[in-house]
Amino acid sequence: MERMRQRAAGGISPAATLAEKVEWLIGNMWPPGAAPPRNNVETAAAIAAATGEDISSTTVWKLRTGRQDNPQLKTLTALATFFGVPIGYFGFPVEAAPIDDDLTFQALRREVDGGSVRGEVLRALIDLSPDARRLVDEMILAAARADRARLAGAG
Structure with missing residues (x-):
């Protein structure tokens, strides 16, 4: 449900903060084979297990809350590897819009594969x-604007 809320709000903007980008990845690009995290400890453990890079729950917390906006390259590389995104997603000098559009399509494709978005609807377009x-x-x-307004009023 949370993935659908974030998706209803649209893809992530190239101008988004690092914290917003990390949150978007966790909510939309979590690897299908990994158990969804319930907290920063589980998030860090999953990233470390998959990449071999020692990343702490404190680092995950700092990244998610914007308290760390200039992490080490090895941390960003571990995140990019885990979530299957190019390192340019985090703001390195590459063309950001195509990366963000591609990630939005990847996230949408997961929803189609998961059954919450019907593939025949997309094909009909x-x-x-x-x-x-x-x-x-x-x-x-x-509909997305109305949903954002509803969610903002409920929060």
Whole structure:
């Protein structure tokens, strides 16, 4: 459910903070074979086990809360490896928009594979006329804005 809320809010912006990017990865790109983390200790343990890089729960906490915005390259490399994203996702000089779009599509594909988004709906978009696609775009964006407003009011 949390993944759907974050996705409803849209993909991550290239201008997002490191903390926002780390949160987005944890919520949207957690590896399918790894048990979802319940806390920073489990997050750090999963990353360390998968990458061999010793990362502490304190480091994860600092990254998630924005208290550390300039981590060591080895920490960013471990995160990139674990989540299967290019190191450029974290702000190294590469073209950020295509990376973010690609990650959004990867996260959406997981939702299709997981059954919460029906693949036939996405395939039907291909057959729509450009005008009909624009209408669907507007409806989706309006629904996302309404959902964000609802979630902000509930929090």
